[in-house]
Amino acid sequence: MKNGLALFFGVLATLALSWAGLLLTAHRQIGALSQFKDPADDMLYPQPLSGVADQGRLVYQDLGCVTCHTQQVRQHGFGHDLAEGGRKWGERGSYARDYIRDRTVLIGQSRLGPDLRNVGTRLGDAKPEEYNEWFYKLLYAPQSVAAGTNMPPHPFLFEVHPVAGRQPSAHALALPAKFAPGPGLEVVPTPRAVALVTYLRSLKDTYDYPIERTRNLPAPKEGGH
């Protein structure tokens, strides 16, 4: 190889080929995925995020939650993420269509912490206030709801007020004494904490698309692989 120009075009071609072959092709295939209208209730799925939840997504992004948390439930037969004998991180594996509601898609690649794709169903049928309280405690003092976790506390998402001389806040956390900041003080979530928790609660892919179910079935086994 002595010809600089040939080298240049070769170098250009290798990258152009992978760009076209991988990104452009993928974009043509799923770049225009749309919401699915359920004929039974005439609703569109996935439902868009609320405004506050979308602000929470930005908090999720700026705090780098993706460093330790994934947001992708692997399909049945690959890993053990699902309900039967698995970690129960979802009722079904994630579909590409689930993500079109998210402005930024952070599926993550480290599970130092649990998967969060369906964390909005984590407490089952608990009331919204119970969910809020649980998430706030988790963010303020993770050990108070998940003993033994190495999740770092996020005290900067909360304000600590003295209670003296004013009415206690209705949103103050009910913390066990061990994690409370001290007598006469209350812990109140900031708007960022409210947004983040709203976002986390919105994470639940509970709707199962009839068109995706068949498409995402595991391939039939043909005598090993």
Next chain:
Amino acid sequence: MNSSANNRTEQMEIDASAKWPVLFFFGSALLWLLLGGVMQLAAAMQLHQPGFWSGCEWVTHGRLVPAAQNALVYGWGMNAAFAFGLWLMARLSATTLRHGGWLFIAVKFWNLGVALGVLGIMGGYSTSFELLEMPRFVSLILLAAYALIGVWAVTTFSIRNTENVYASQWYIFGAAFWFPWLYAIAQVMLFKAPVRGVLQPVVNAWYAHGLYNLWFVPLALAAAYYFLPKILGKPVANYYLASLAFWWLAITSAFAGGSRLIGAPVPVWIPTMGIVANMLVVVGVVIVALNLFGTLAGRLEAAKSSLTLRFILISIVSFVLAAVMNLALSMRGFAAVVQFTLLDGLRDWLTFYACFSTAMFGAAYFILPRLTGKEWRSVALVKVHFAATALGVLLMVAGLTYAGWHQGQLLNDAAVPFTDITKAMSFWFAYRTVVLALLLLGHVAFLLNFVWIACPVNSRGTAAATFRPPPDLGLARKEGHA
């Protein structure tokens, strides 16, 4: 690979033209290496001491990890690559490095961009896309600074005074174009005109894999292809195969990014294509191994006596290991266990640190004495650096391979509560902290030696000094023709 005109005088002229830009790039690279290393160490500590630095938003774990990674990749990695790439391109093209003044401006802007980027991540402007976390505006500074740097690599190549183009030149030339294209495309597709849904992780995987395998790996290979024959004084074995390896690796690794998305909610052909590409990469790796280990065959003792070649040896062994790791992580059965674990993180560490960074250390031990005309001041510090690096790489690979496998098995066993996994892993988190501290110790030793050799007021030795190999390490040997 060199015309007879390229004699020693010319080499010294070339070195003189490259001296200050290269010292400046290496100096900033080392500062970032240290800074990033400290941040990485603190972040690693947070995993087993969750209270550590947790009250301050700027250094919360989720921000500290990407900030450290960006400081290391864009601060240390890119600056070191610039220093080495520009110098080698000038040497192999037998022409002086011109317009050094532009390089000074460029390096300042590059460092400014990285500093703003790292601060931006810590200050809450992170995008959370792997290796693209820096705030959007920083990318413009980086691209502009890169244009000023990359253009001289290409210009130096195009005004070359040699007839043949050597393997190292292909790799540097290719990388010089791949990086800005990868970076610009990723910026456009993720931020300027963002693609929708899971296409974002696809673009991100394509970029991350490309940055490691089409920028850092080519530079490491350029170093290996240059220093092995040069220091051993024999041509590369089976050299006629080298160009095949170059194109093979370029094409296959450009397609391999999809393998990072095995099991992800993307069309299944994307990971499948990545898996196939990772299998094909092996052919290129085998050819490179034939070239490099073939050159080493029978000369291992000679190689060991050169400090540069010791680092290069770690680098090429890690290059092969990284390919094996990529291949292993492409196997669905294996990936189902170790995906998302510490082992998954080891893949990029192997490429970036064990393969690329060690090659740059080796190159620095060769280049800097020639540029400054001085010798390394402290042999003890050199030994500390090498020992820390060799031991650190070994411990990291062995330890995290086991730890990742163990973590993956626990993750896949629903009978084990999640907090028990954390408990089981806390020893390995601490272990990783210790290994990172060991590596950092080596970096400090290297920086001290660098300051001594690069500082102009240091009176020991001036230009045109003869290179006397210090006892048993062969830090700088008398060189003949390139």
